[in-house]
């Protein structure tokens with residue numbers, strides 16, 4: 158517990174006793190004693206089994222794949238990898254992209270954020286969905302930089318081979334290694350409705366397996382999925398905590414133009430969660446969370462004209478954090 162002056166002075170000019178929530182930034186600072194930033198990558202050649210037809214076509218209904226990363230390189234030659242790829246004709250290109258993105262983003266983070274160390278985040282698409290030799294070459298290359306302390310690998314629970322998992326375990330003996338799984342919901346009817354392409358049991362097993370092998374796991378949750386009420390959203394959060402995640406990202410579901418969800422929304426088949434309901438659910442989910450699970454994200458949005466709805470997901474990040482902190486403060490918490 159500590160005393161702190163909170164939020165926008167115009168709104169929150171009061172001193173109150175609040176408990177600082179355990180953030181991922183604090184976790185990294187405690188461990189590495191300096192400012193560590195996650196450095197996102199988006200490389201050519203990666204796709205997703207839910208997009209390329211292996212599991213399904215079209216992807217999750219909310220997914221506009223280009224929107225995952227501003228760094229996402231355009232894959233002009235349309236070479237996409239998968240677990241069965243026998244060779245990788247674009248590996249050199251991927252390695253060049255990786256180097257360019259690390260150097261460019263690291264420079265910005267050093268200058269603007271005063272970051273000293275970096276955790277390279279393989280973010281866009283499914284970053285274990287490629288031949289092992291490719292994955293190993295890319296992970297190894299990212300770890301050659303002196304100030305890169307480790308990796309965080311964003312992926313799907315149905316796309317991690319034992320070979321890759323074991324390699325991550327091997328790397329974790331020397332480096333900070335995380336695996337990030339999209340959980341989204343524990344309700345199979347919801348996962349079906351968003352065309353997720355796997356069920357909740359698949360994620361549960363993947364998380365438990367990674368934990369048994371000693372890896373650190375971040376779970377992603379989405380609040381406001383079609384057909385879900387608050388009780389369902391909180392049940393998903395509780396289950397994720399119980400499965401053993403070490404860190405969590407909370408997101409609202411928002412509708413991006415040119416997605417399957419946009420069609421559903423335009424036809425009146427989907428109503429986005431309101432800002433008030435999202436924040437209420439978020440605060441309750443955080444209150445249920447064991448203290449040792451760090452928080453990496455409390456909201457998400459998009460600040461360009463690809464956002465269709467809800468409009469509040471286009472608010473500036475600082476503004477949303479003020480709203481969220483106002484609600485958290487009433488519970489004696491702050492993010």
Ligand code: SF4
Nearest residue numbers: 205207216217220282
């Ligand atoms: S798993 Fe991720 S990349 Fe694949 S379709 Fe869903 S949101 Fe898109």
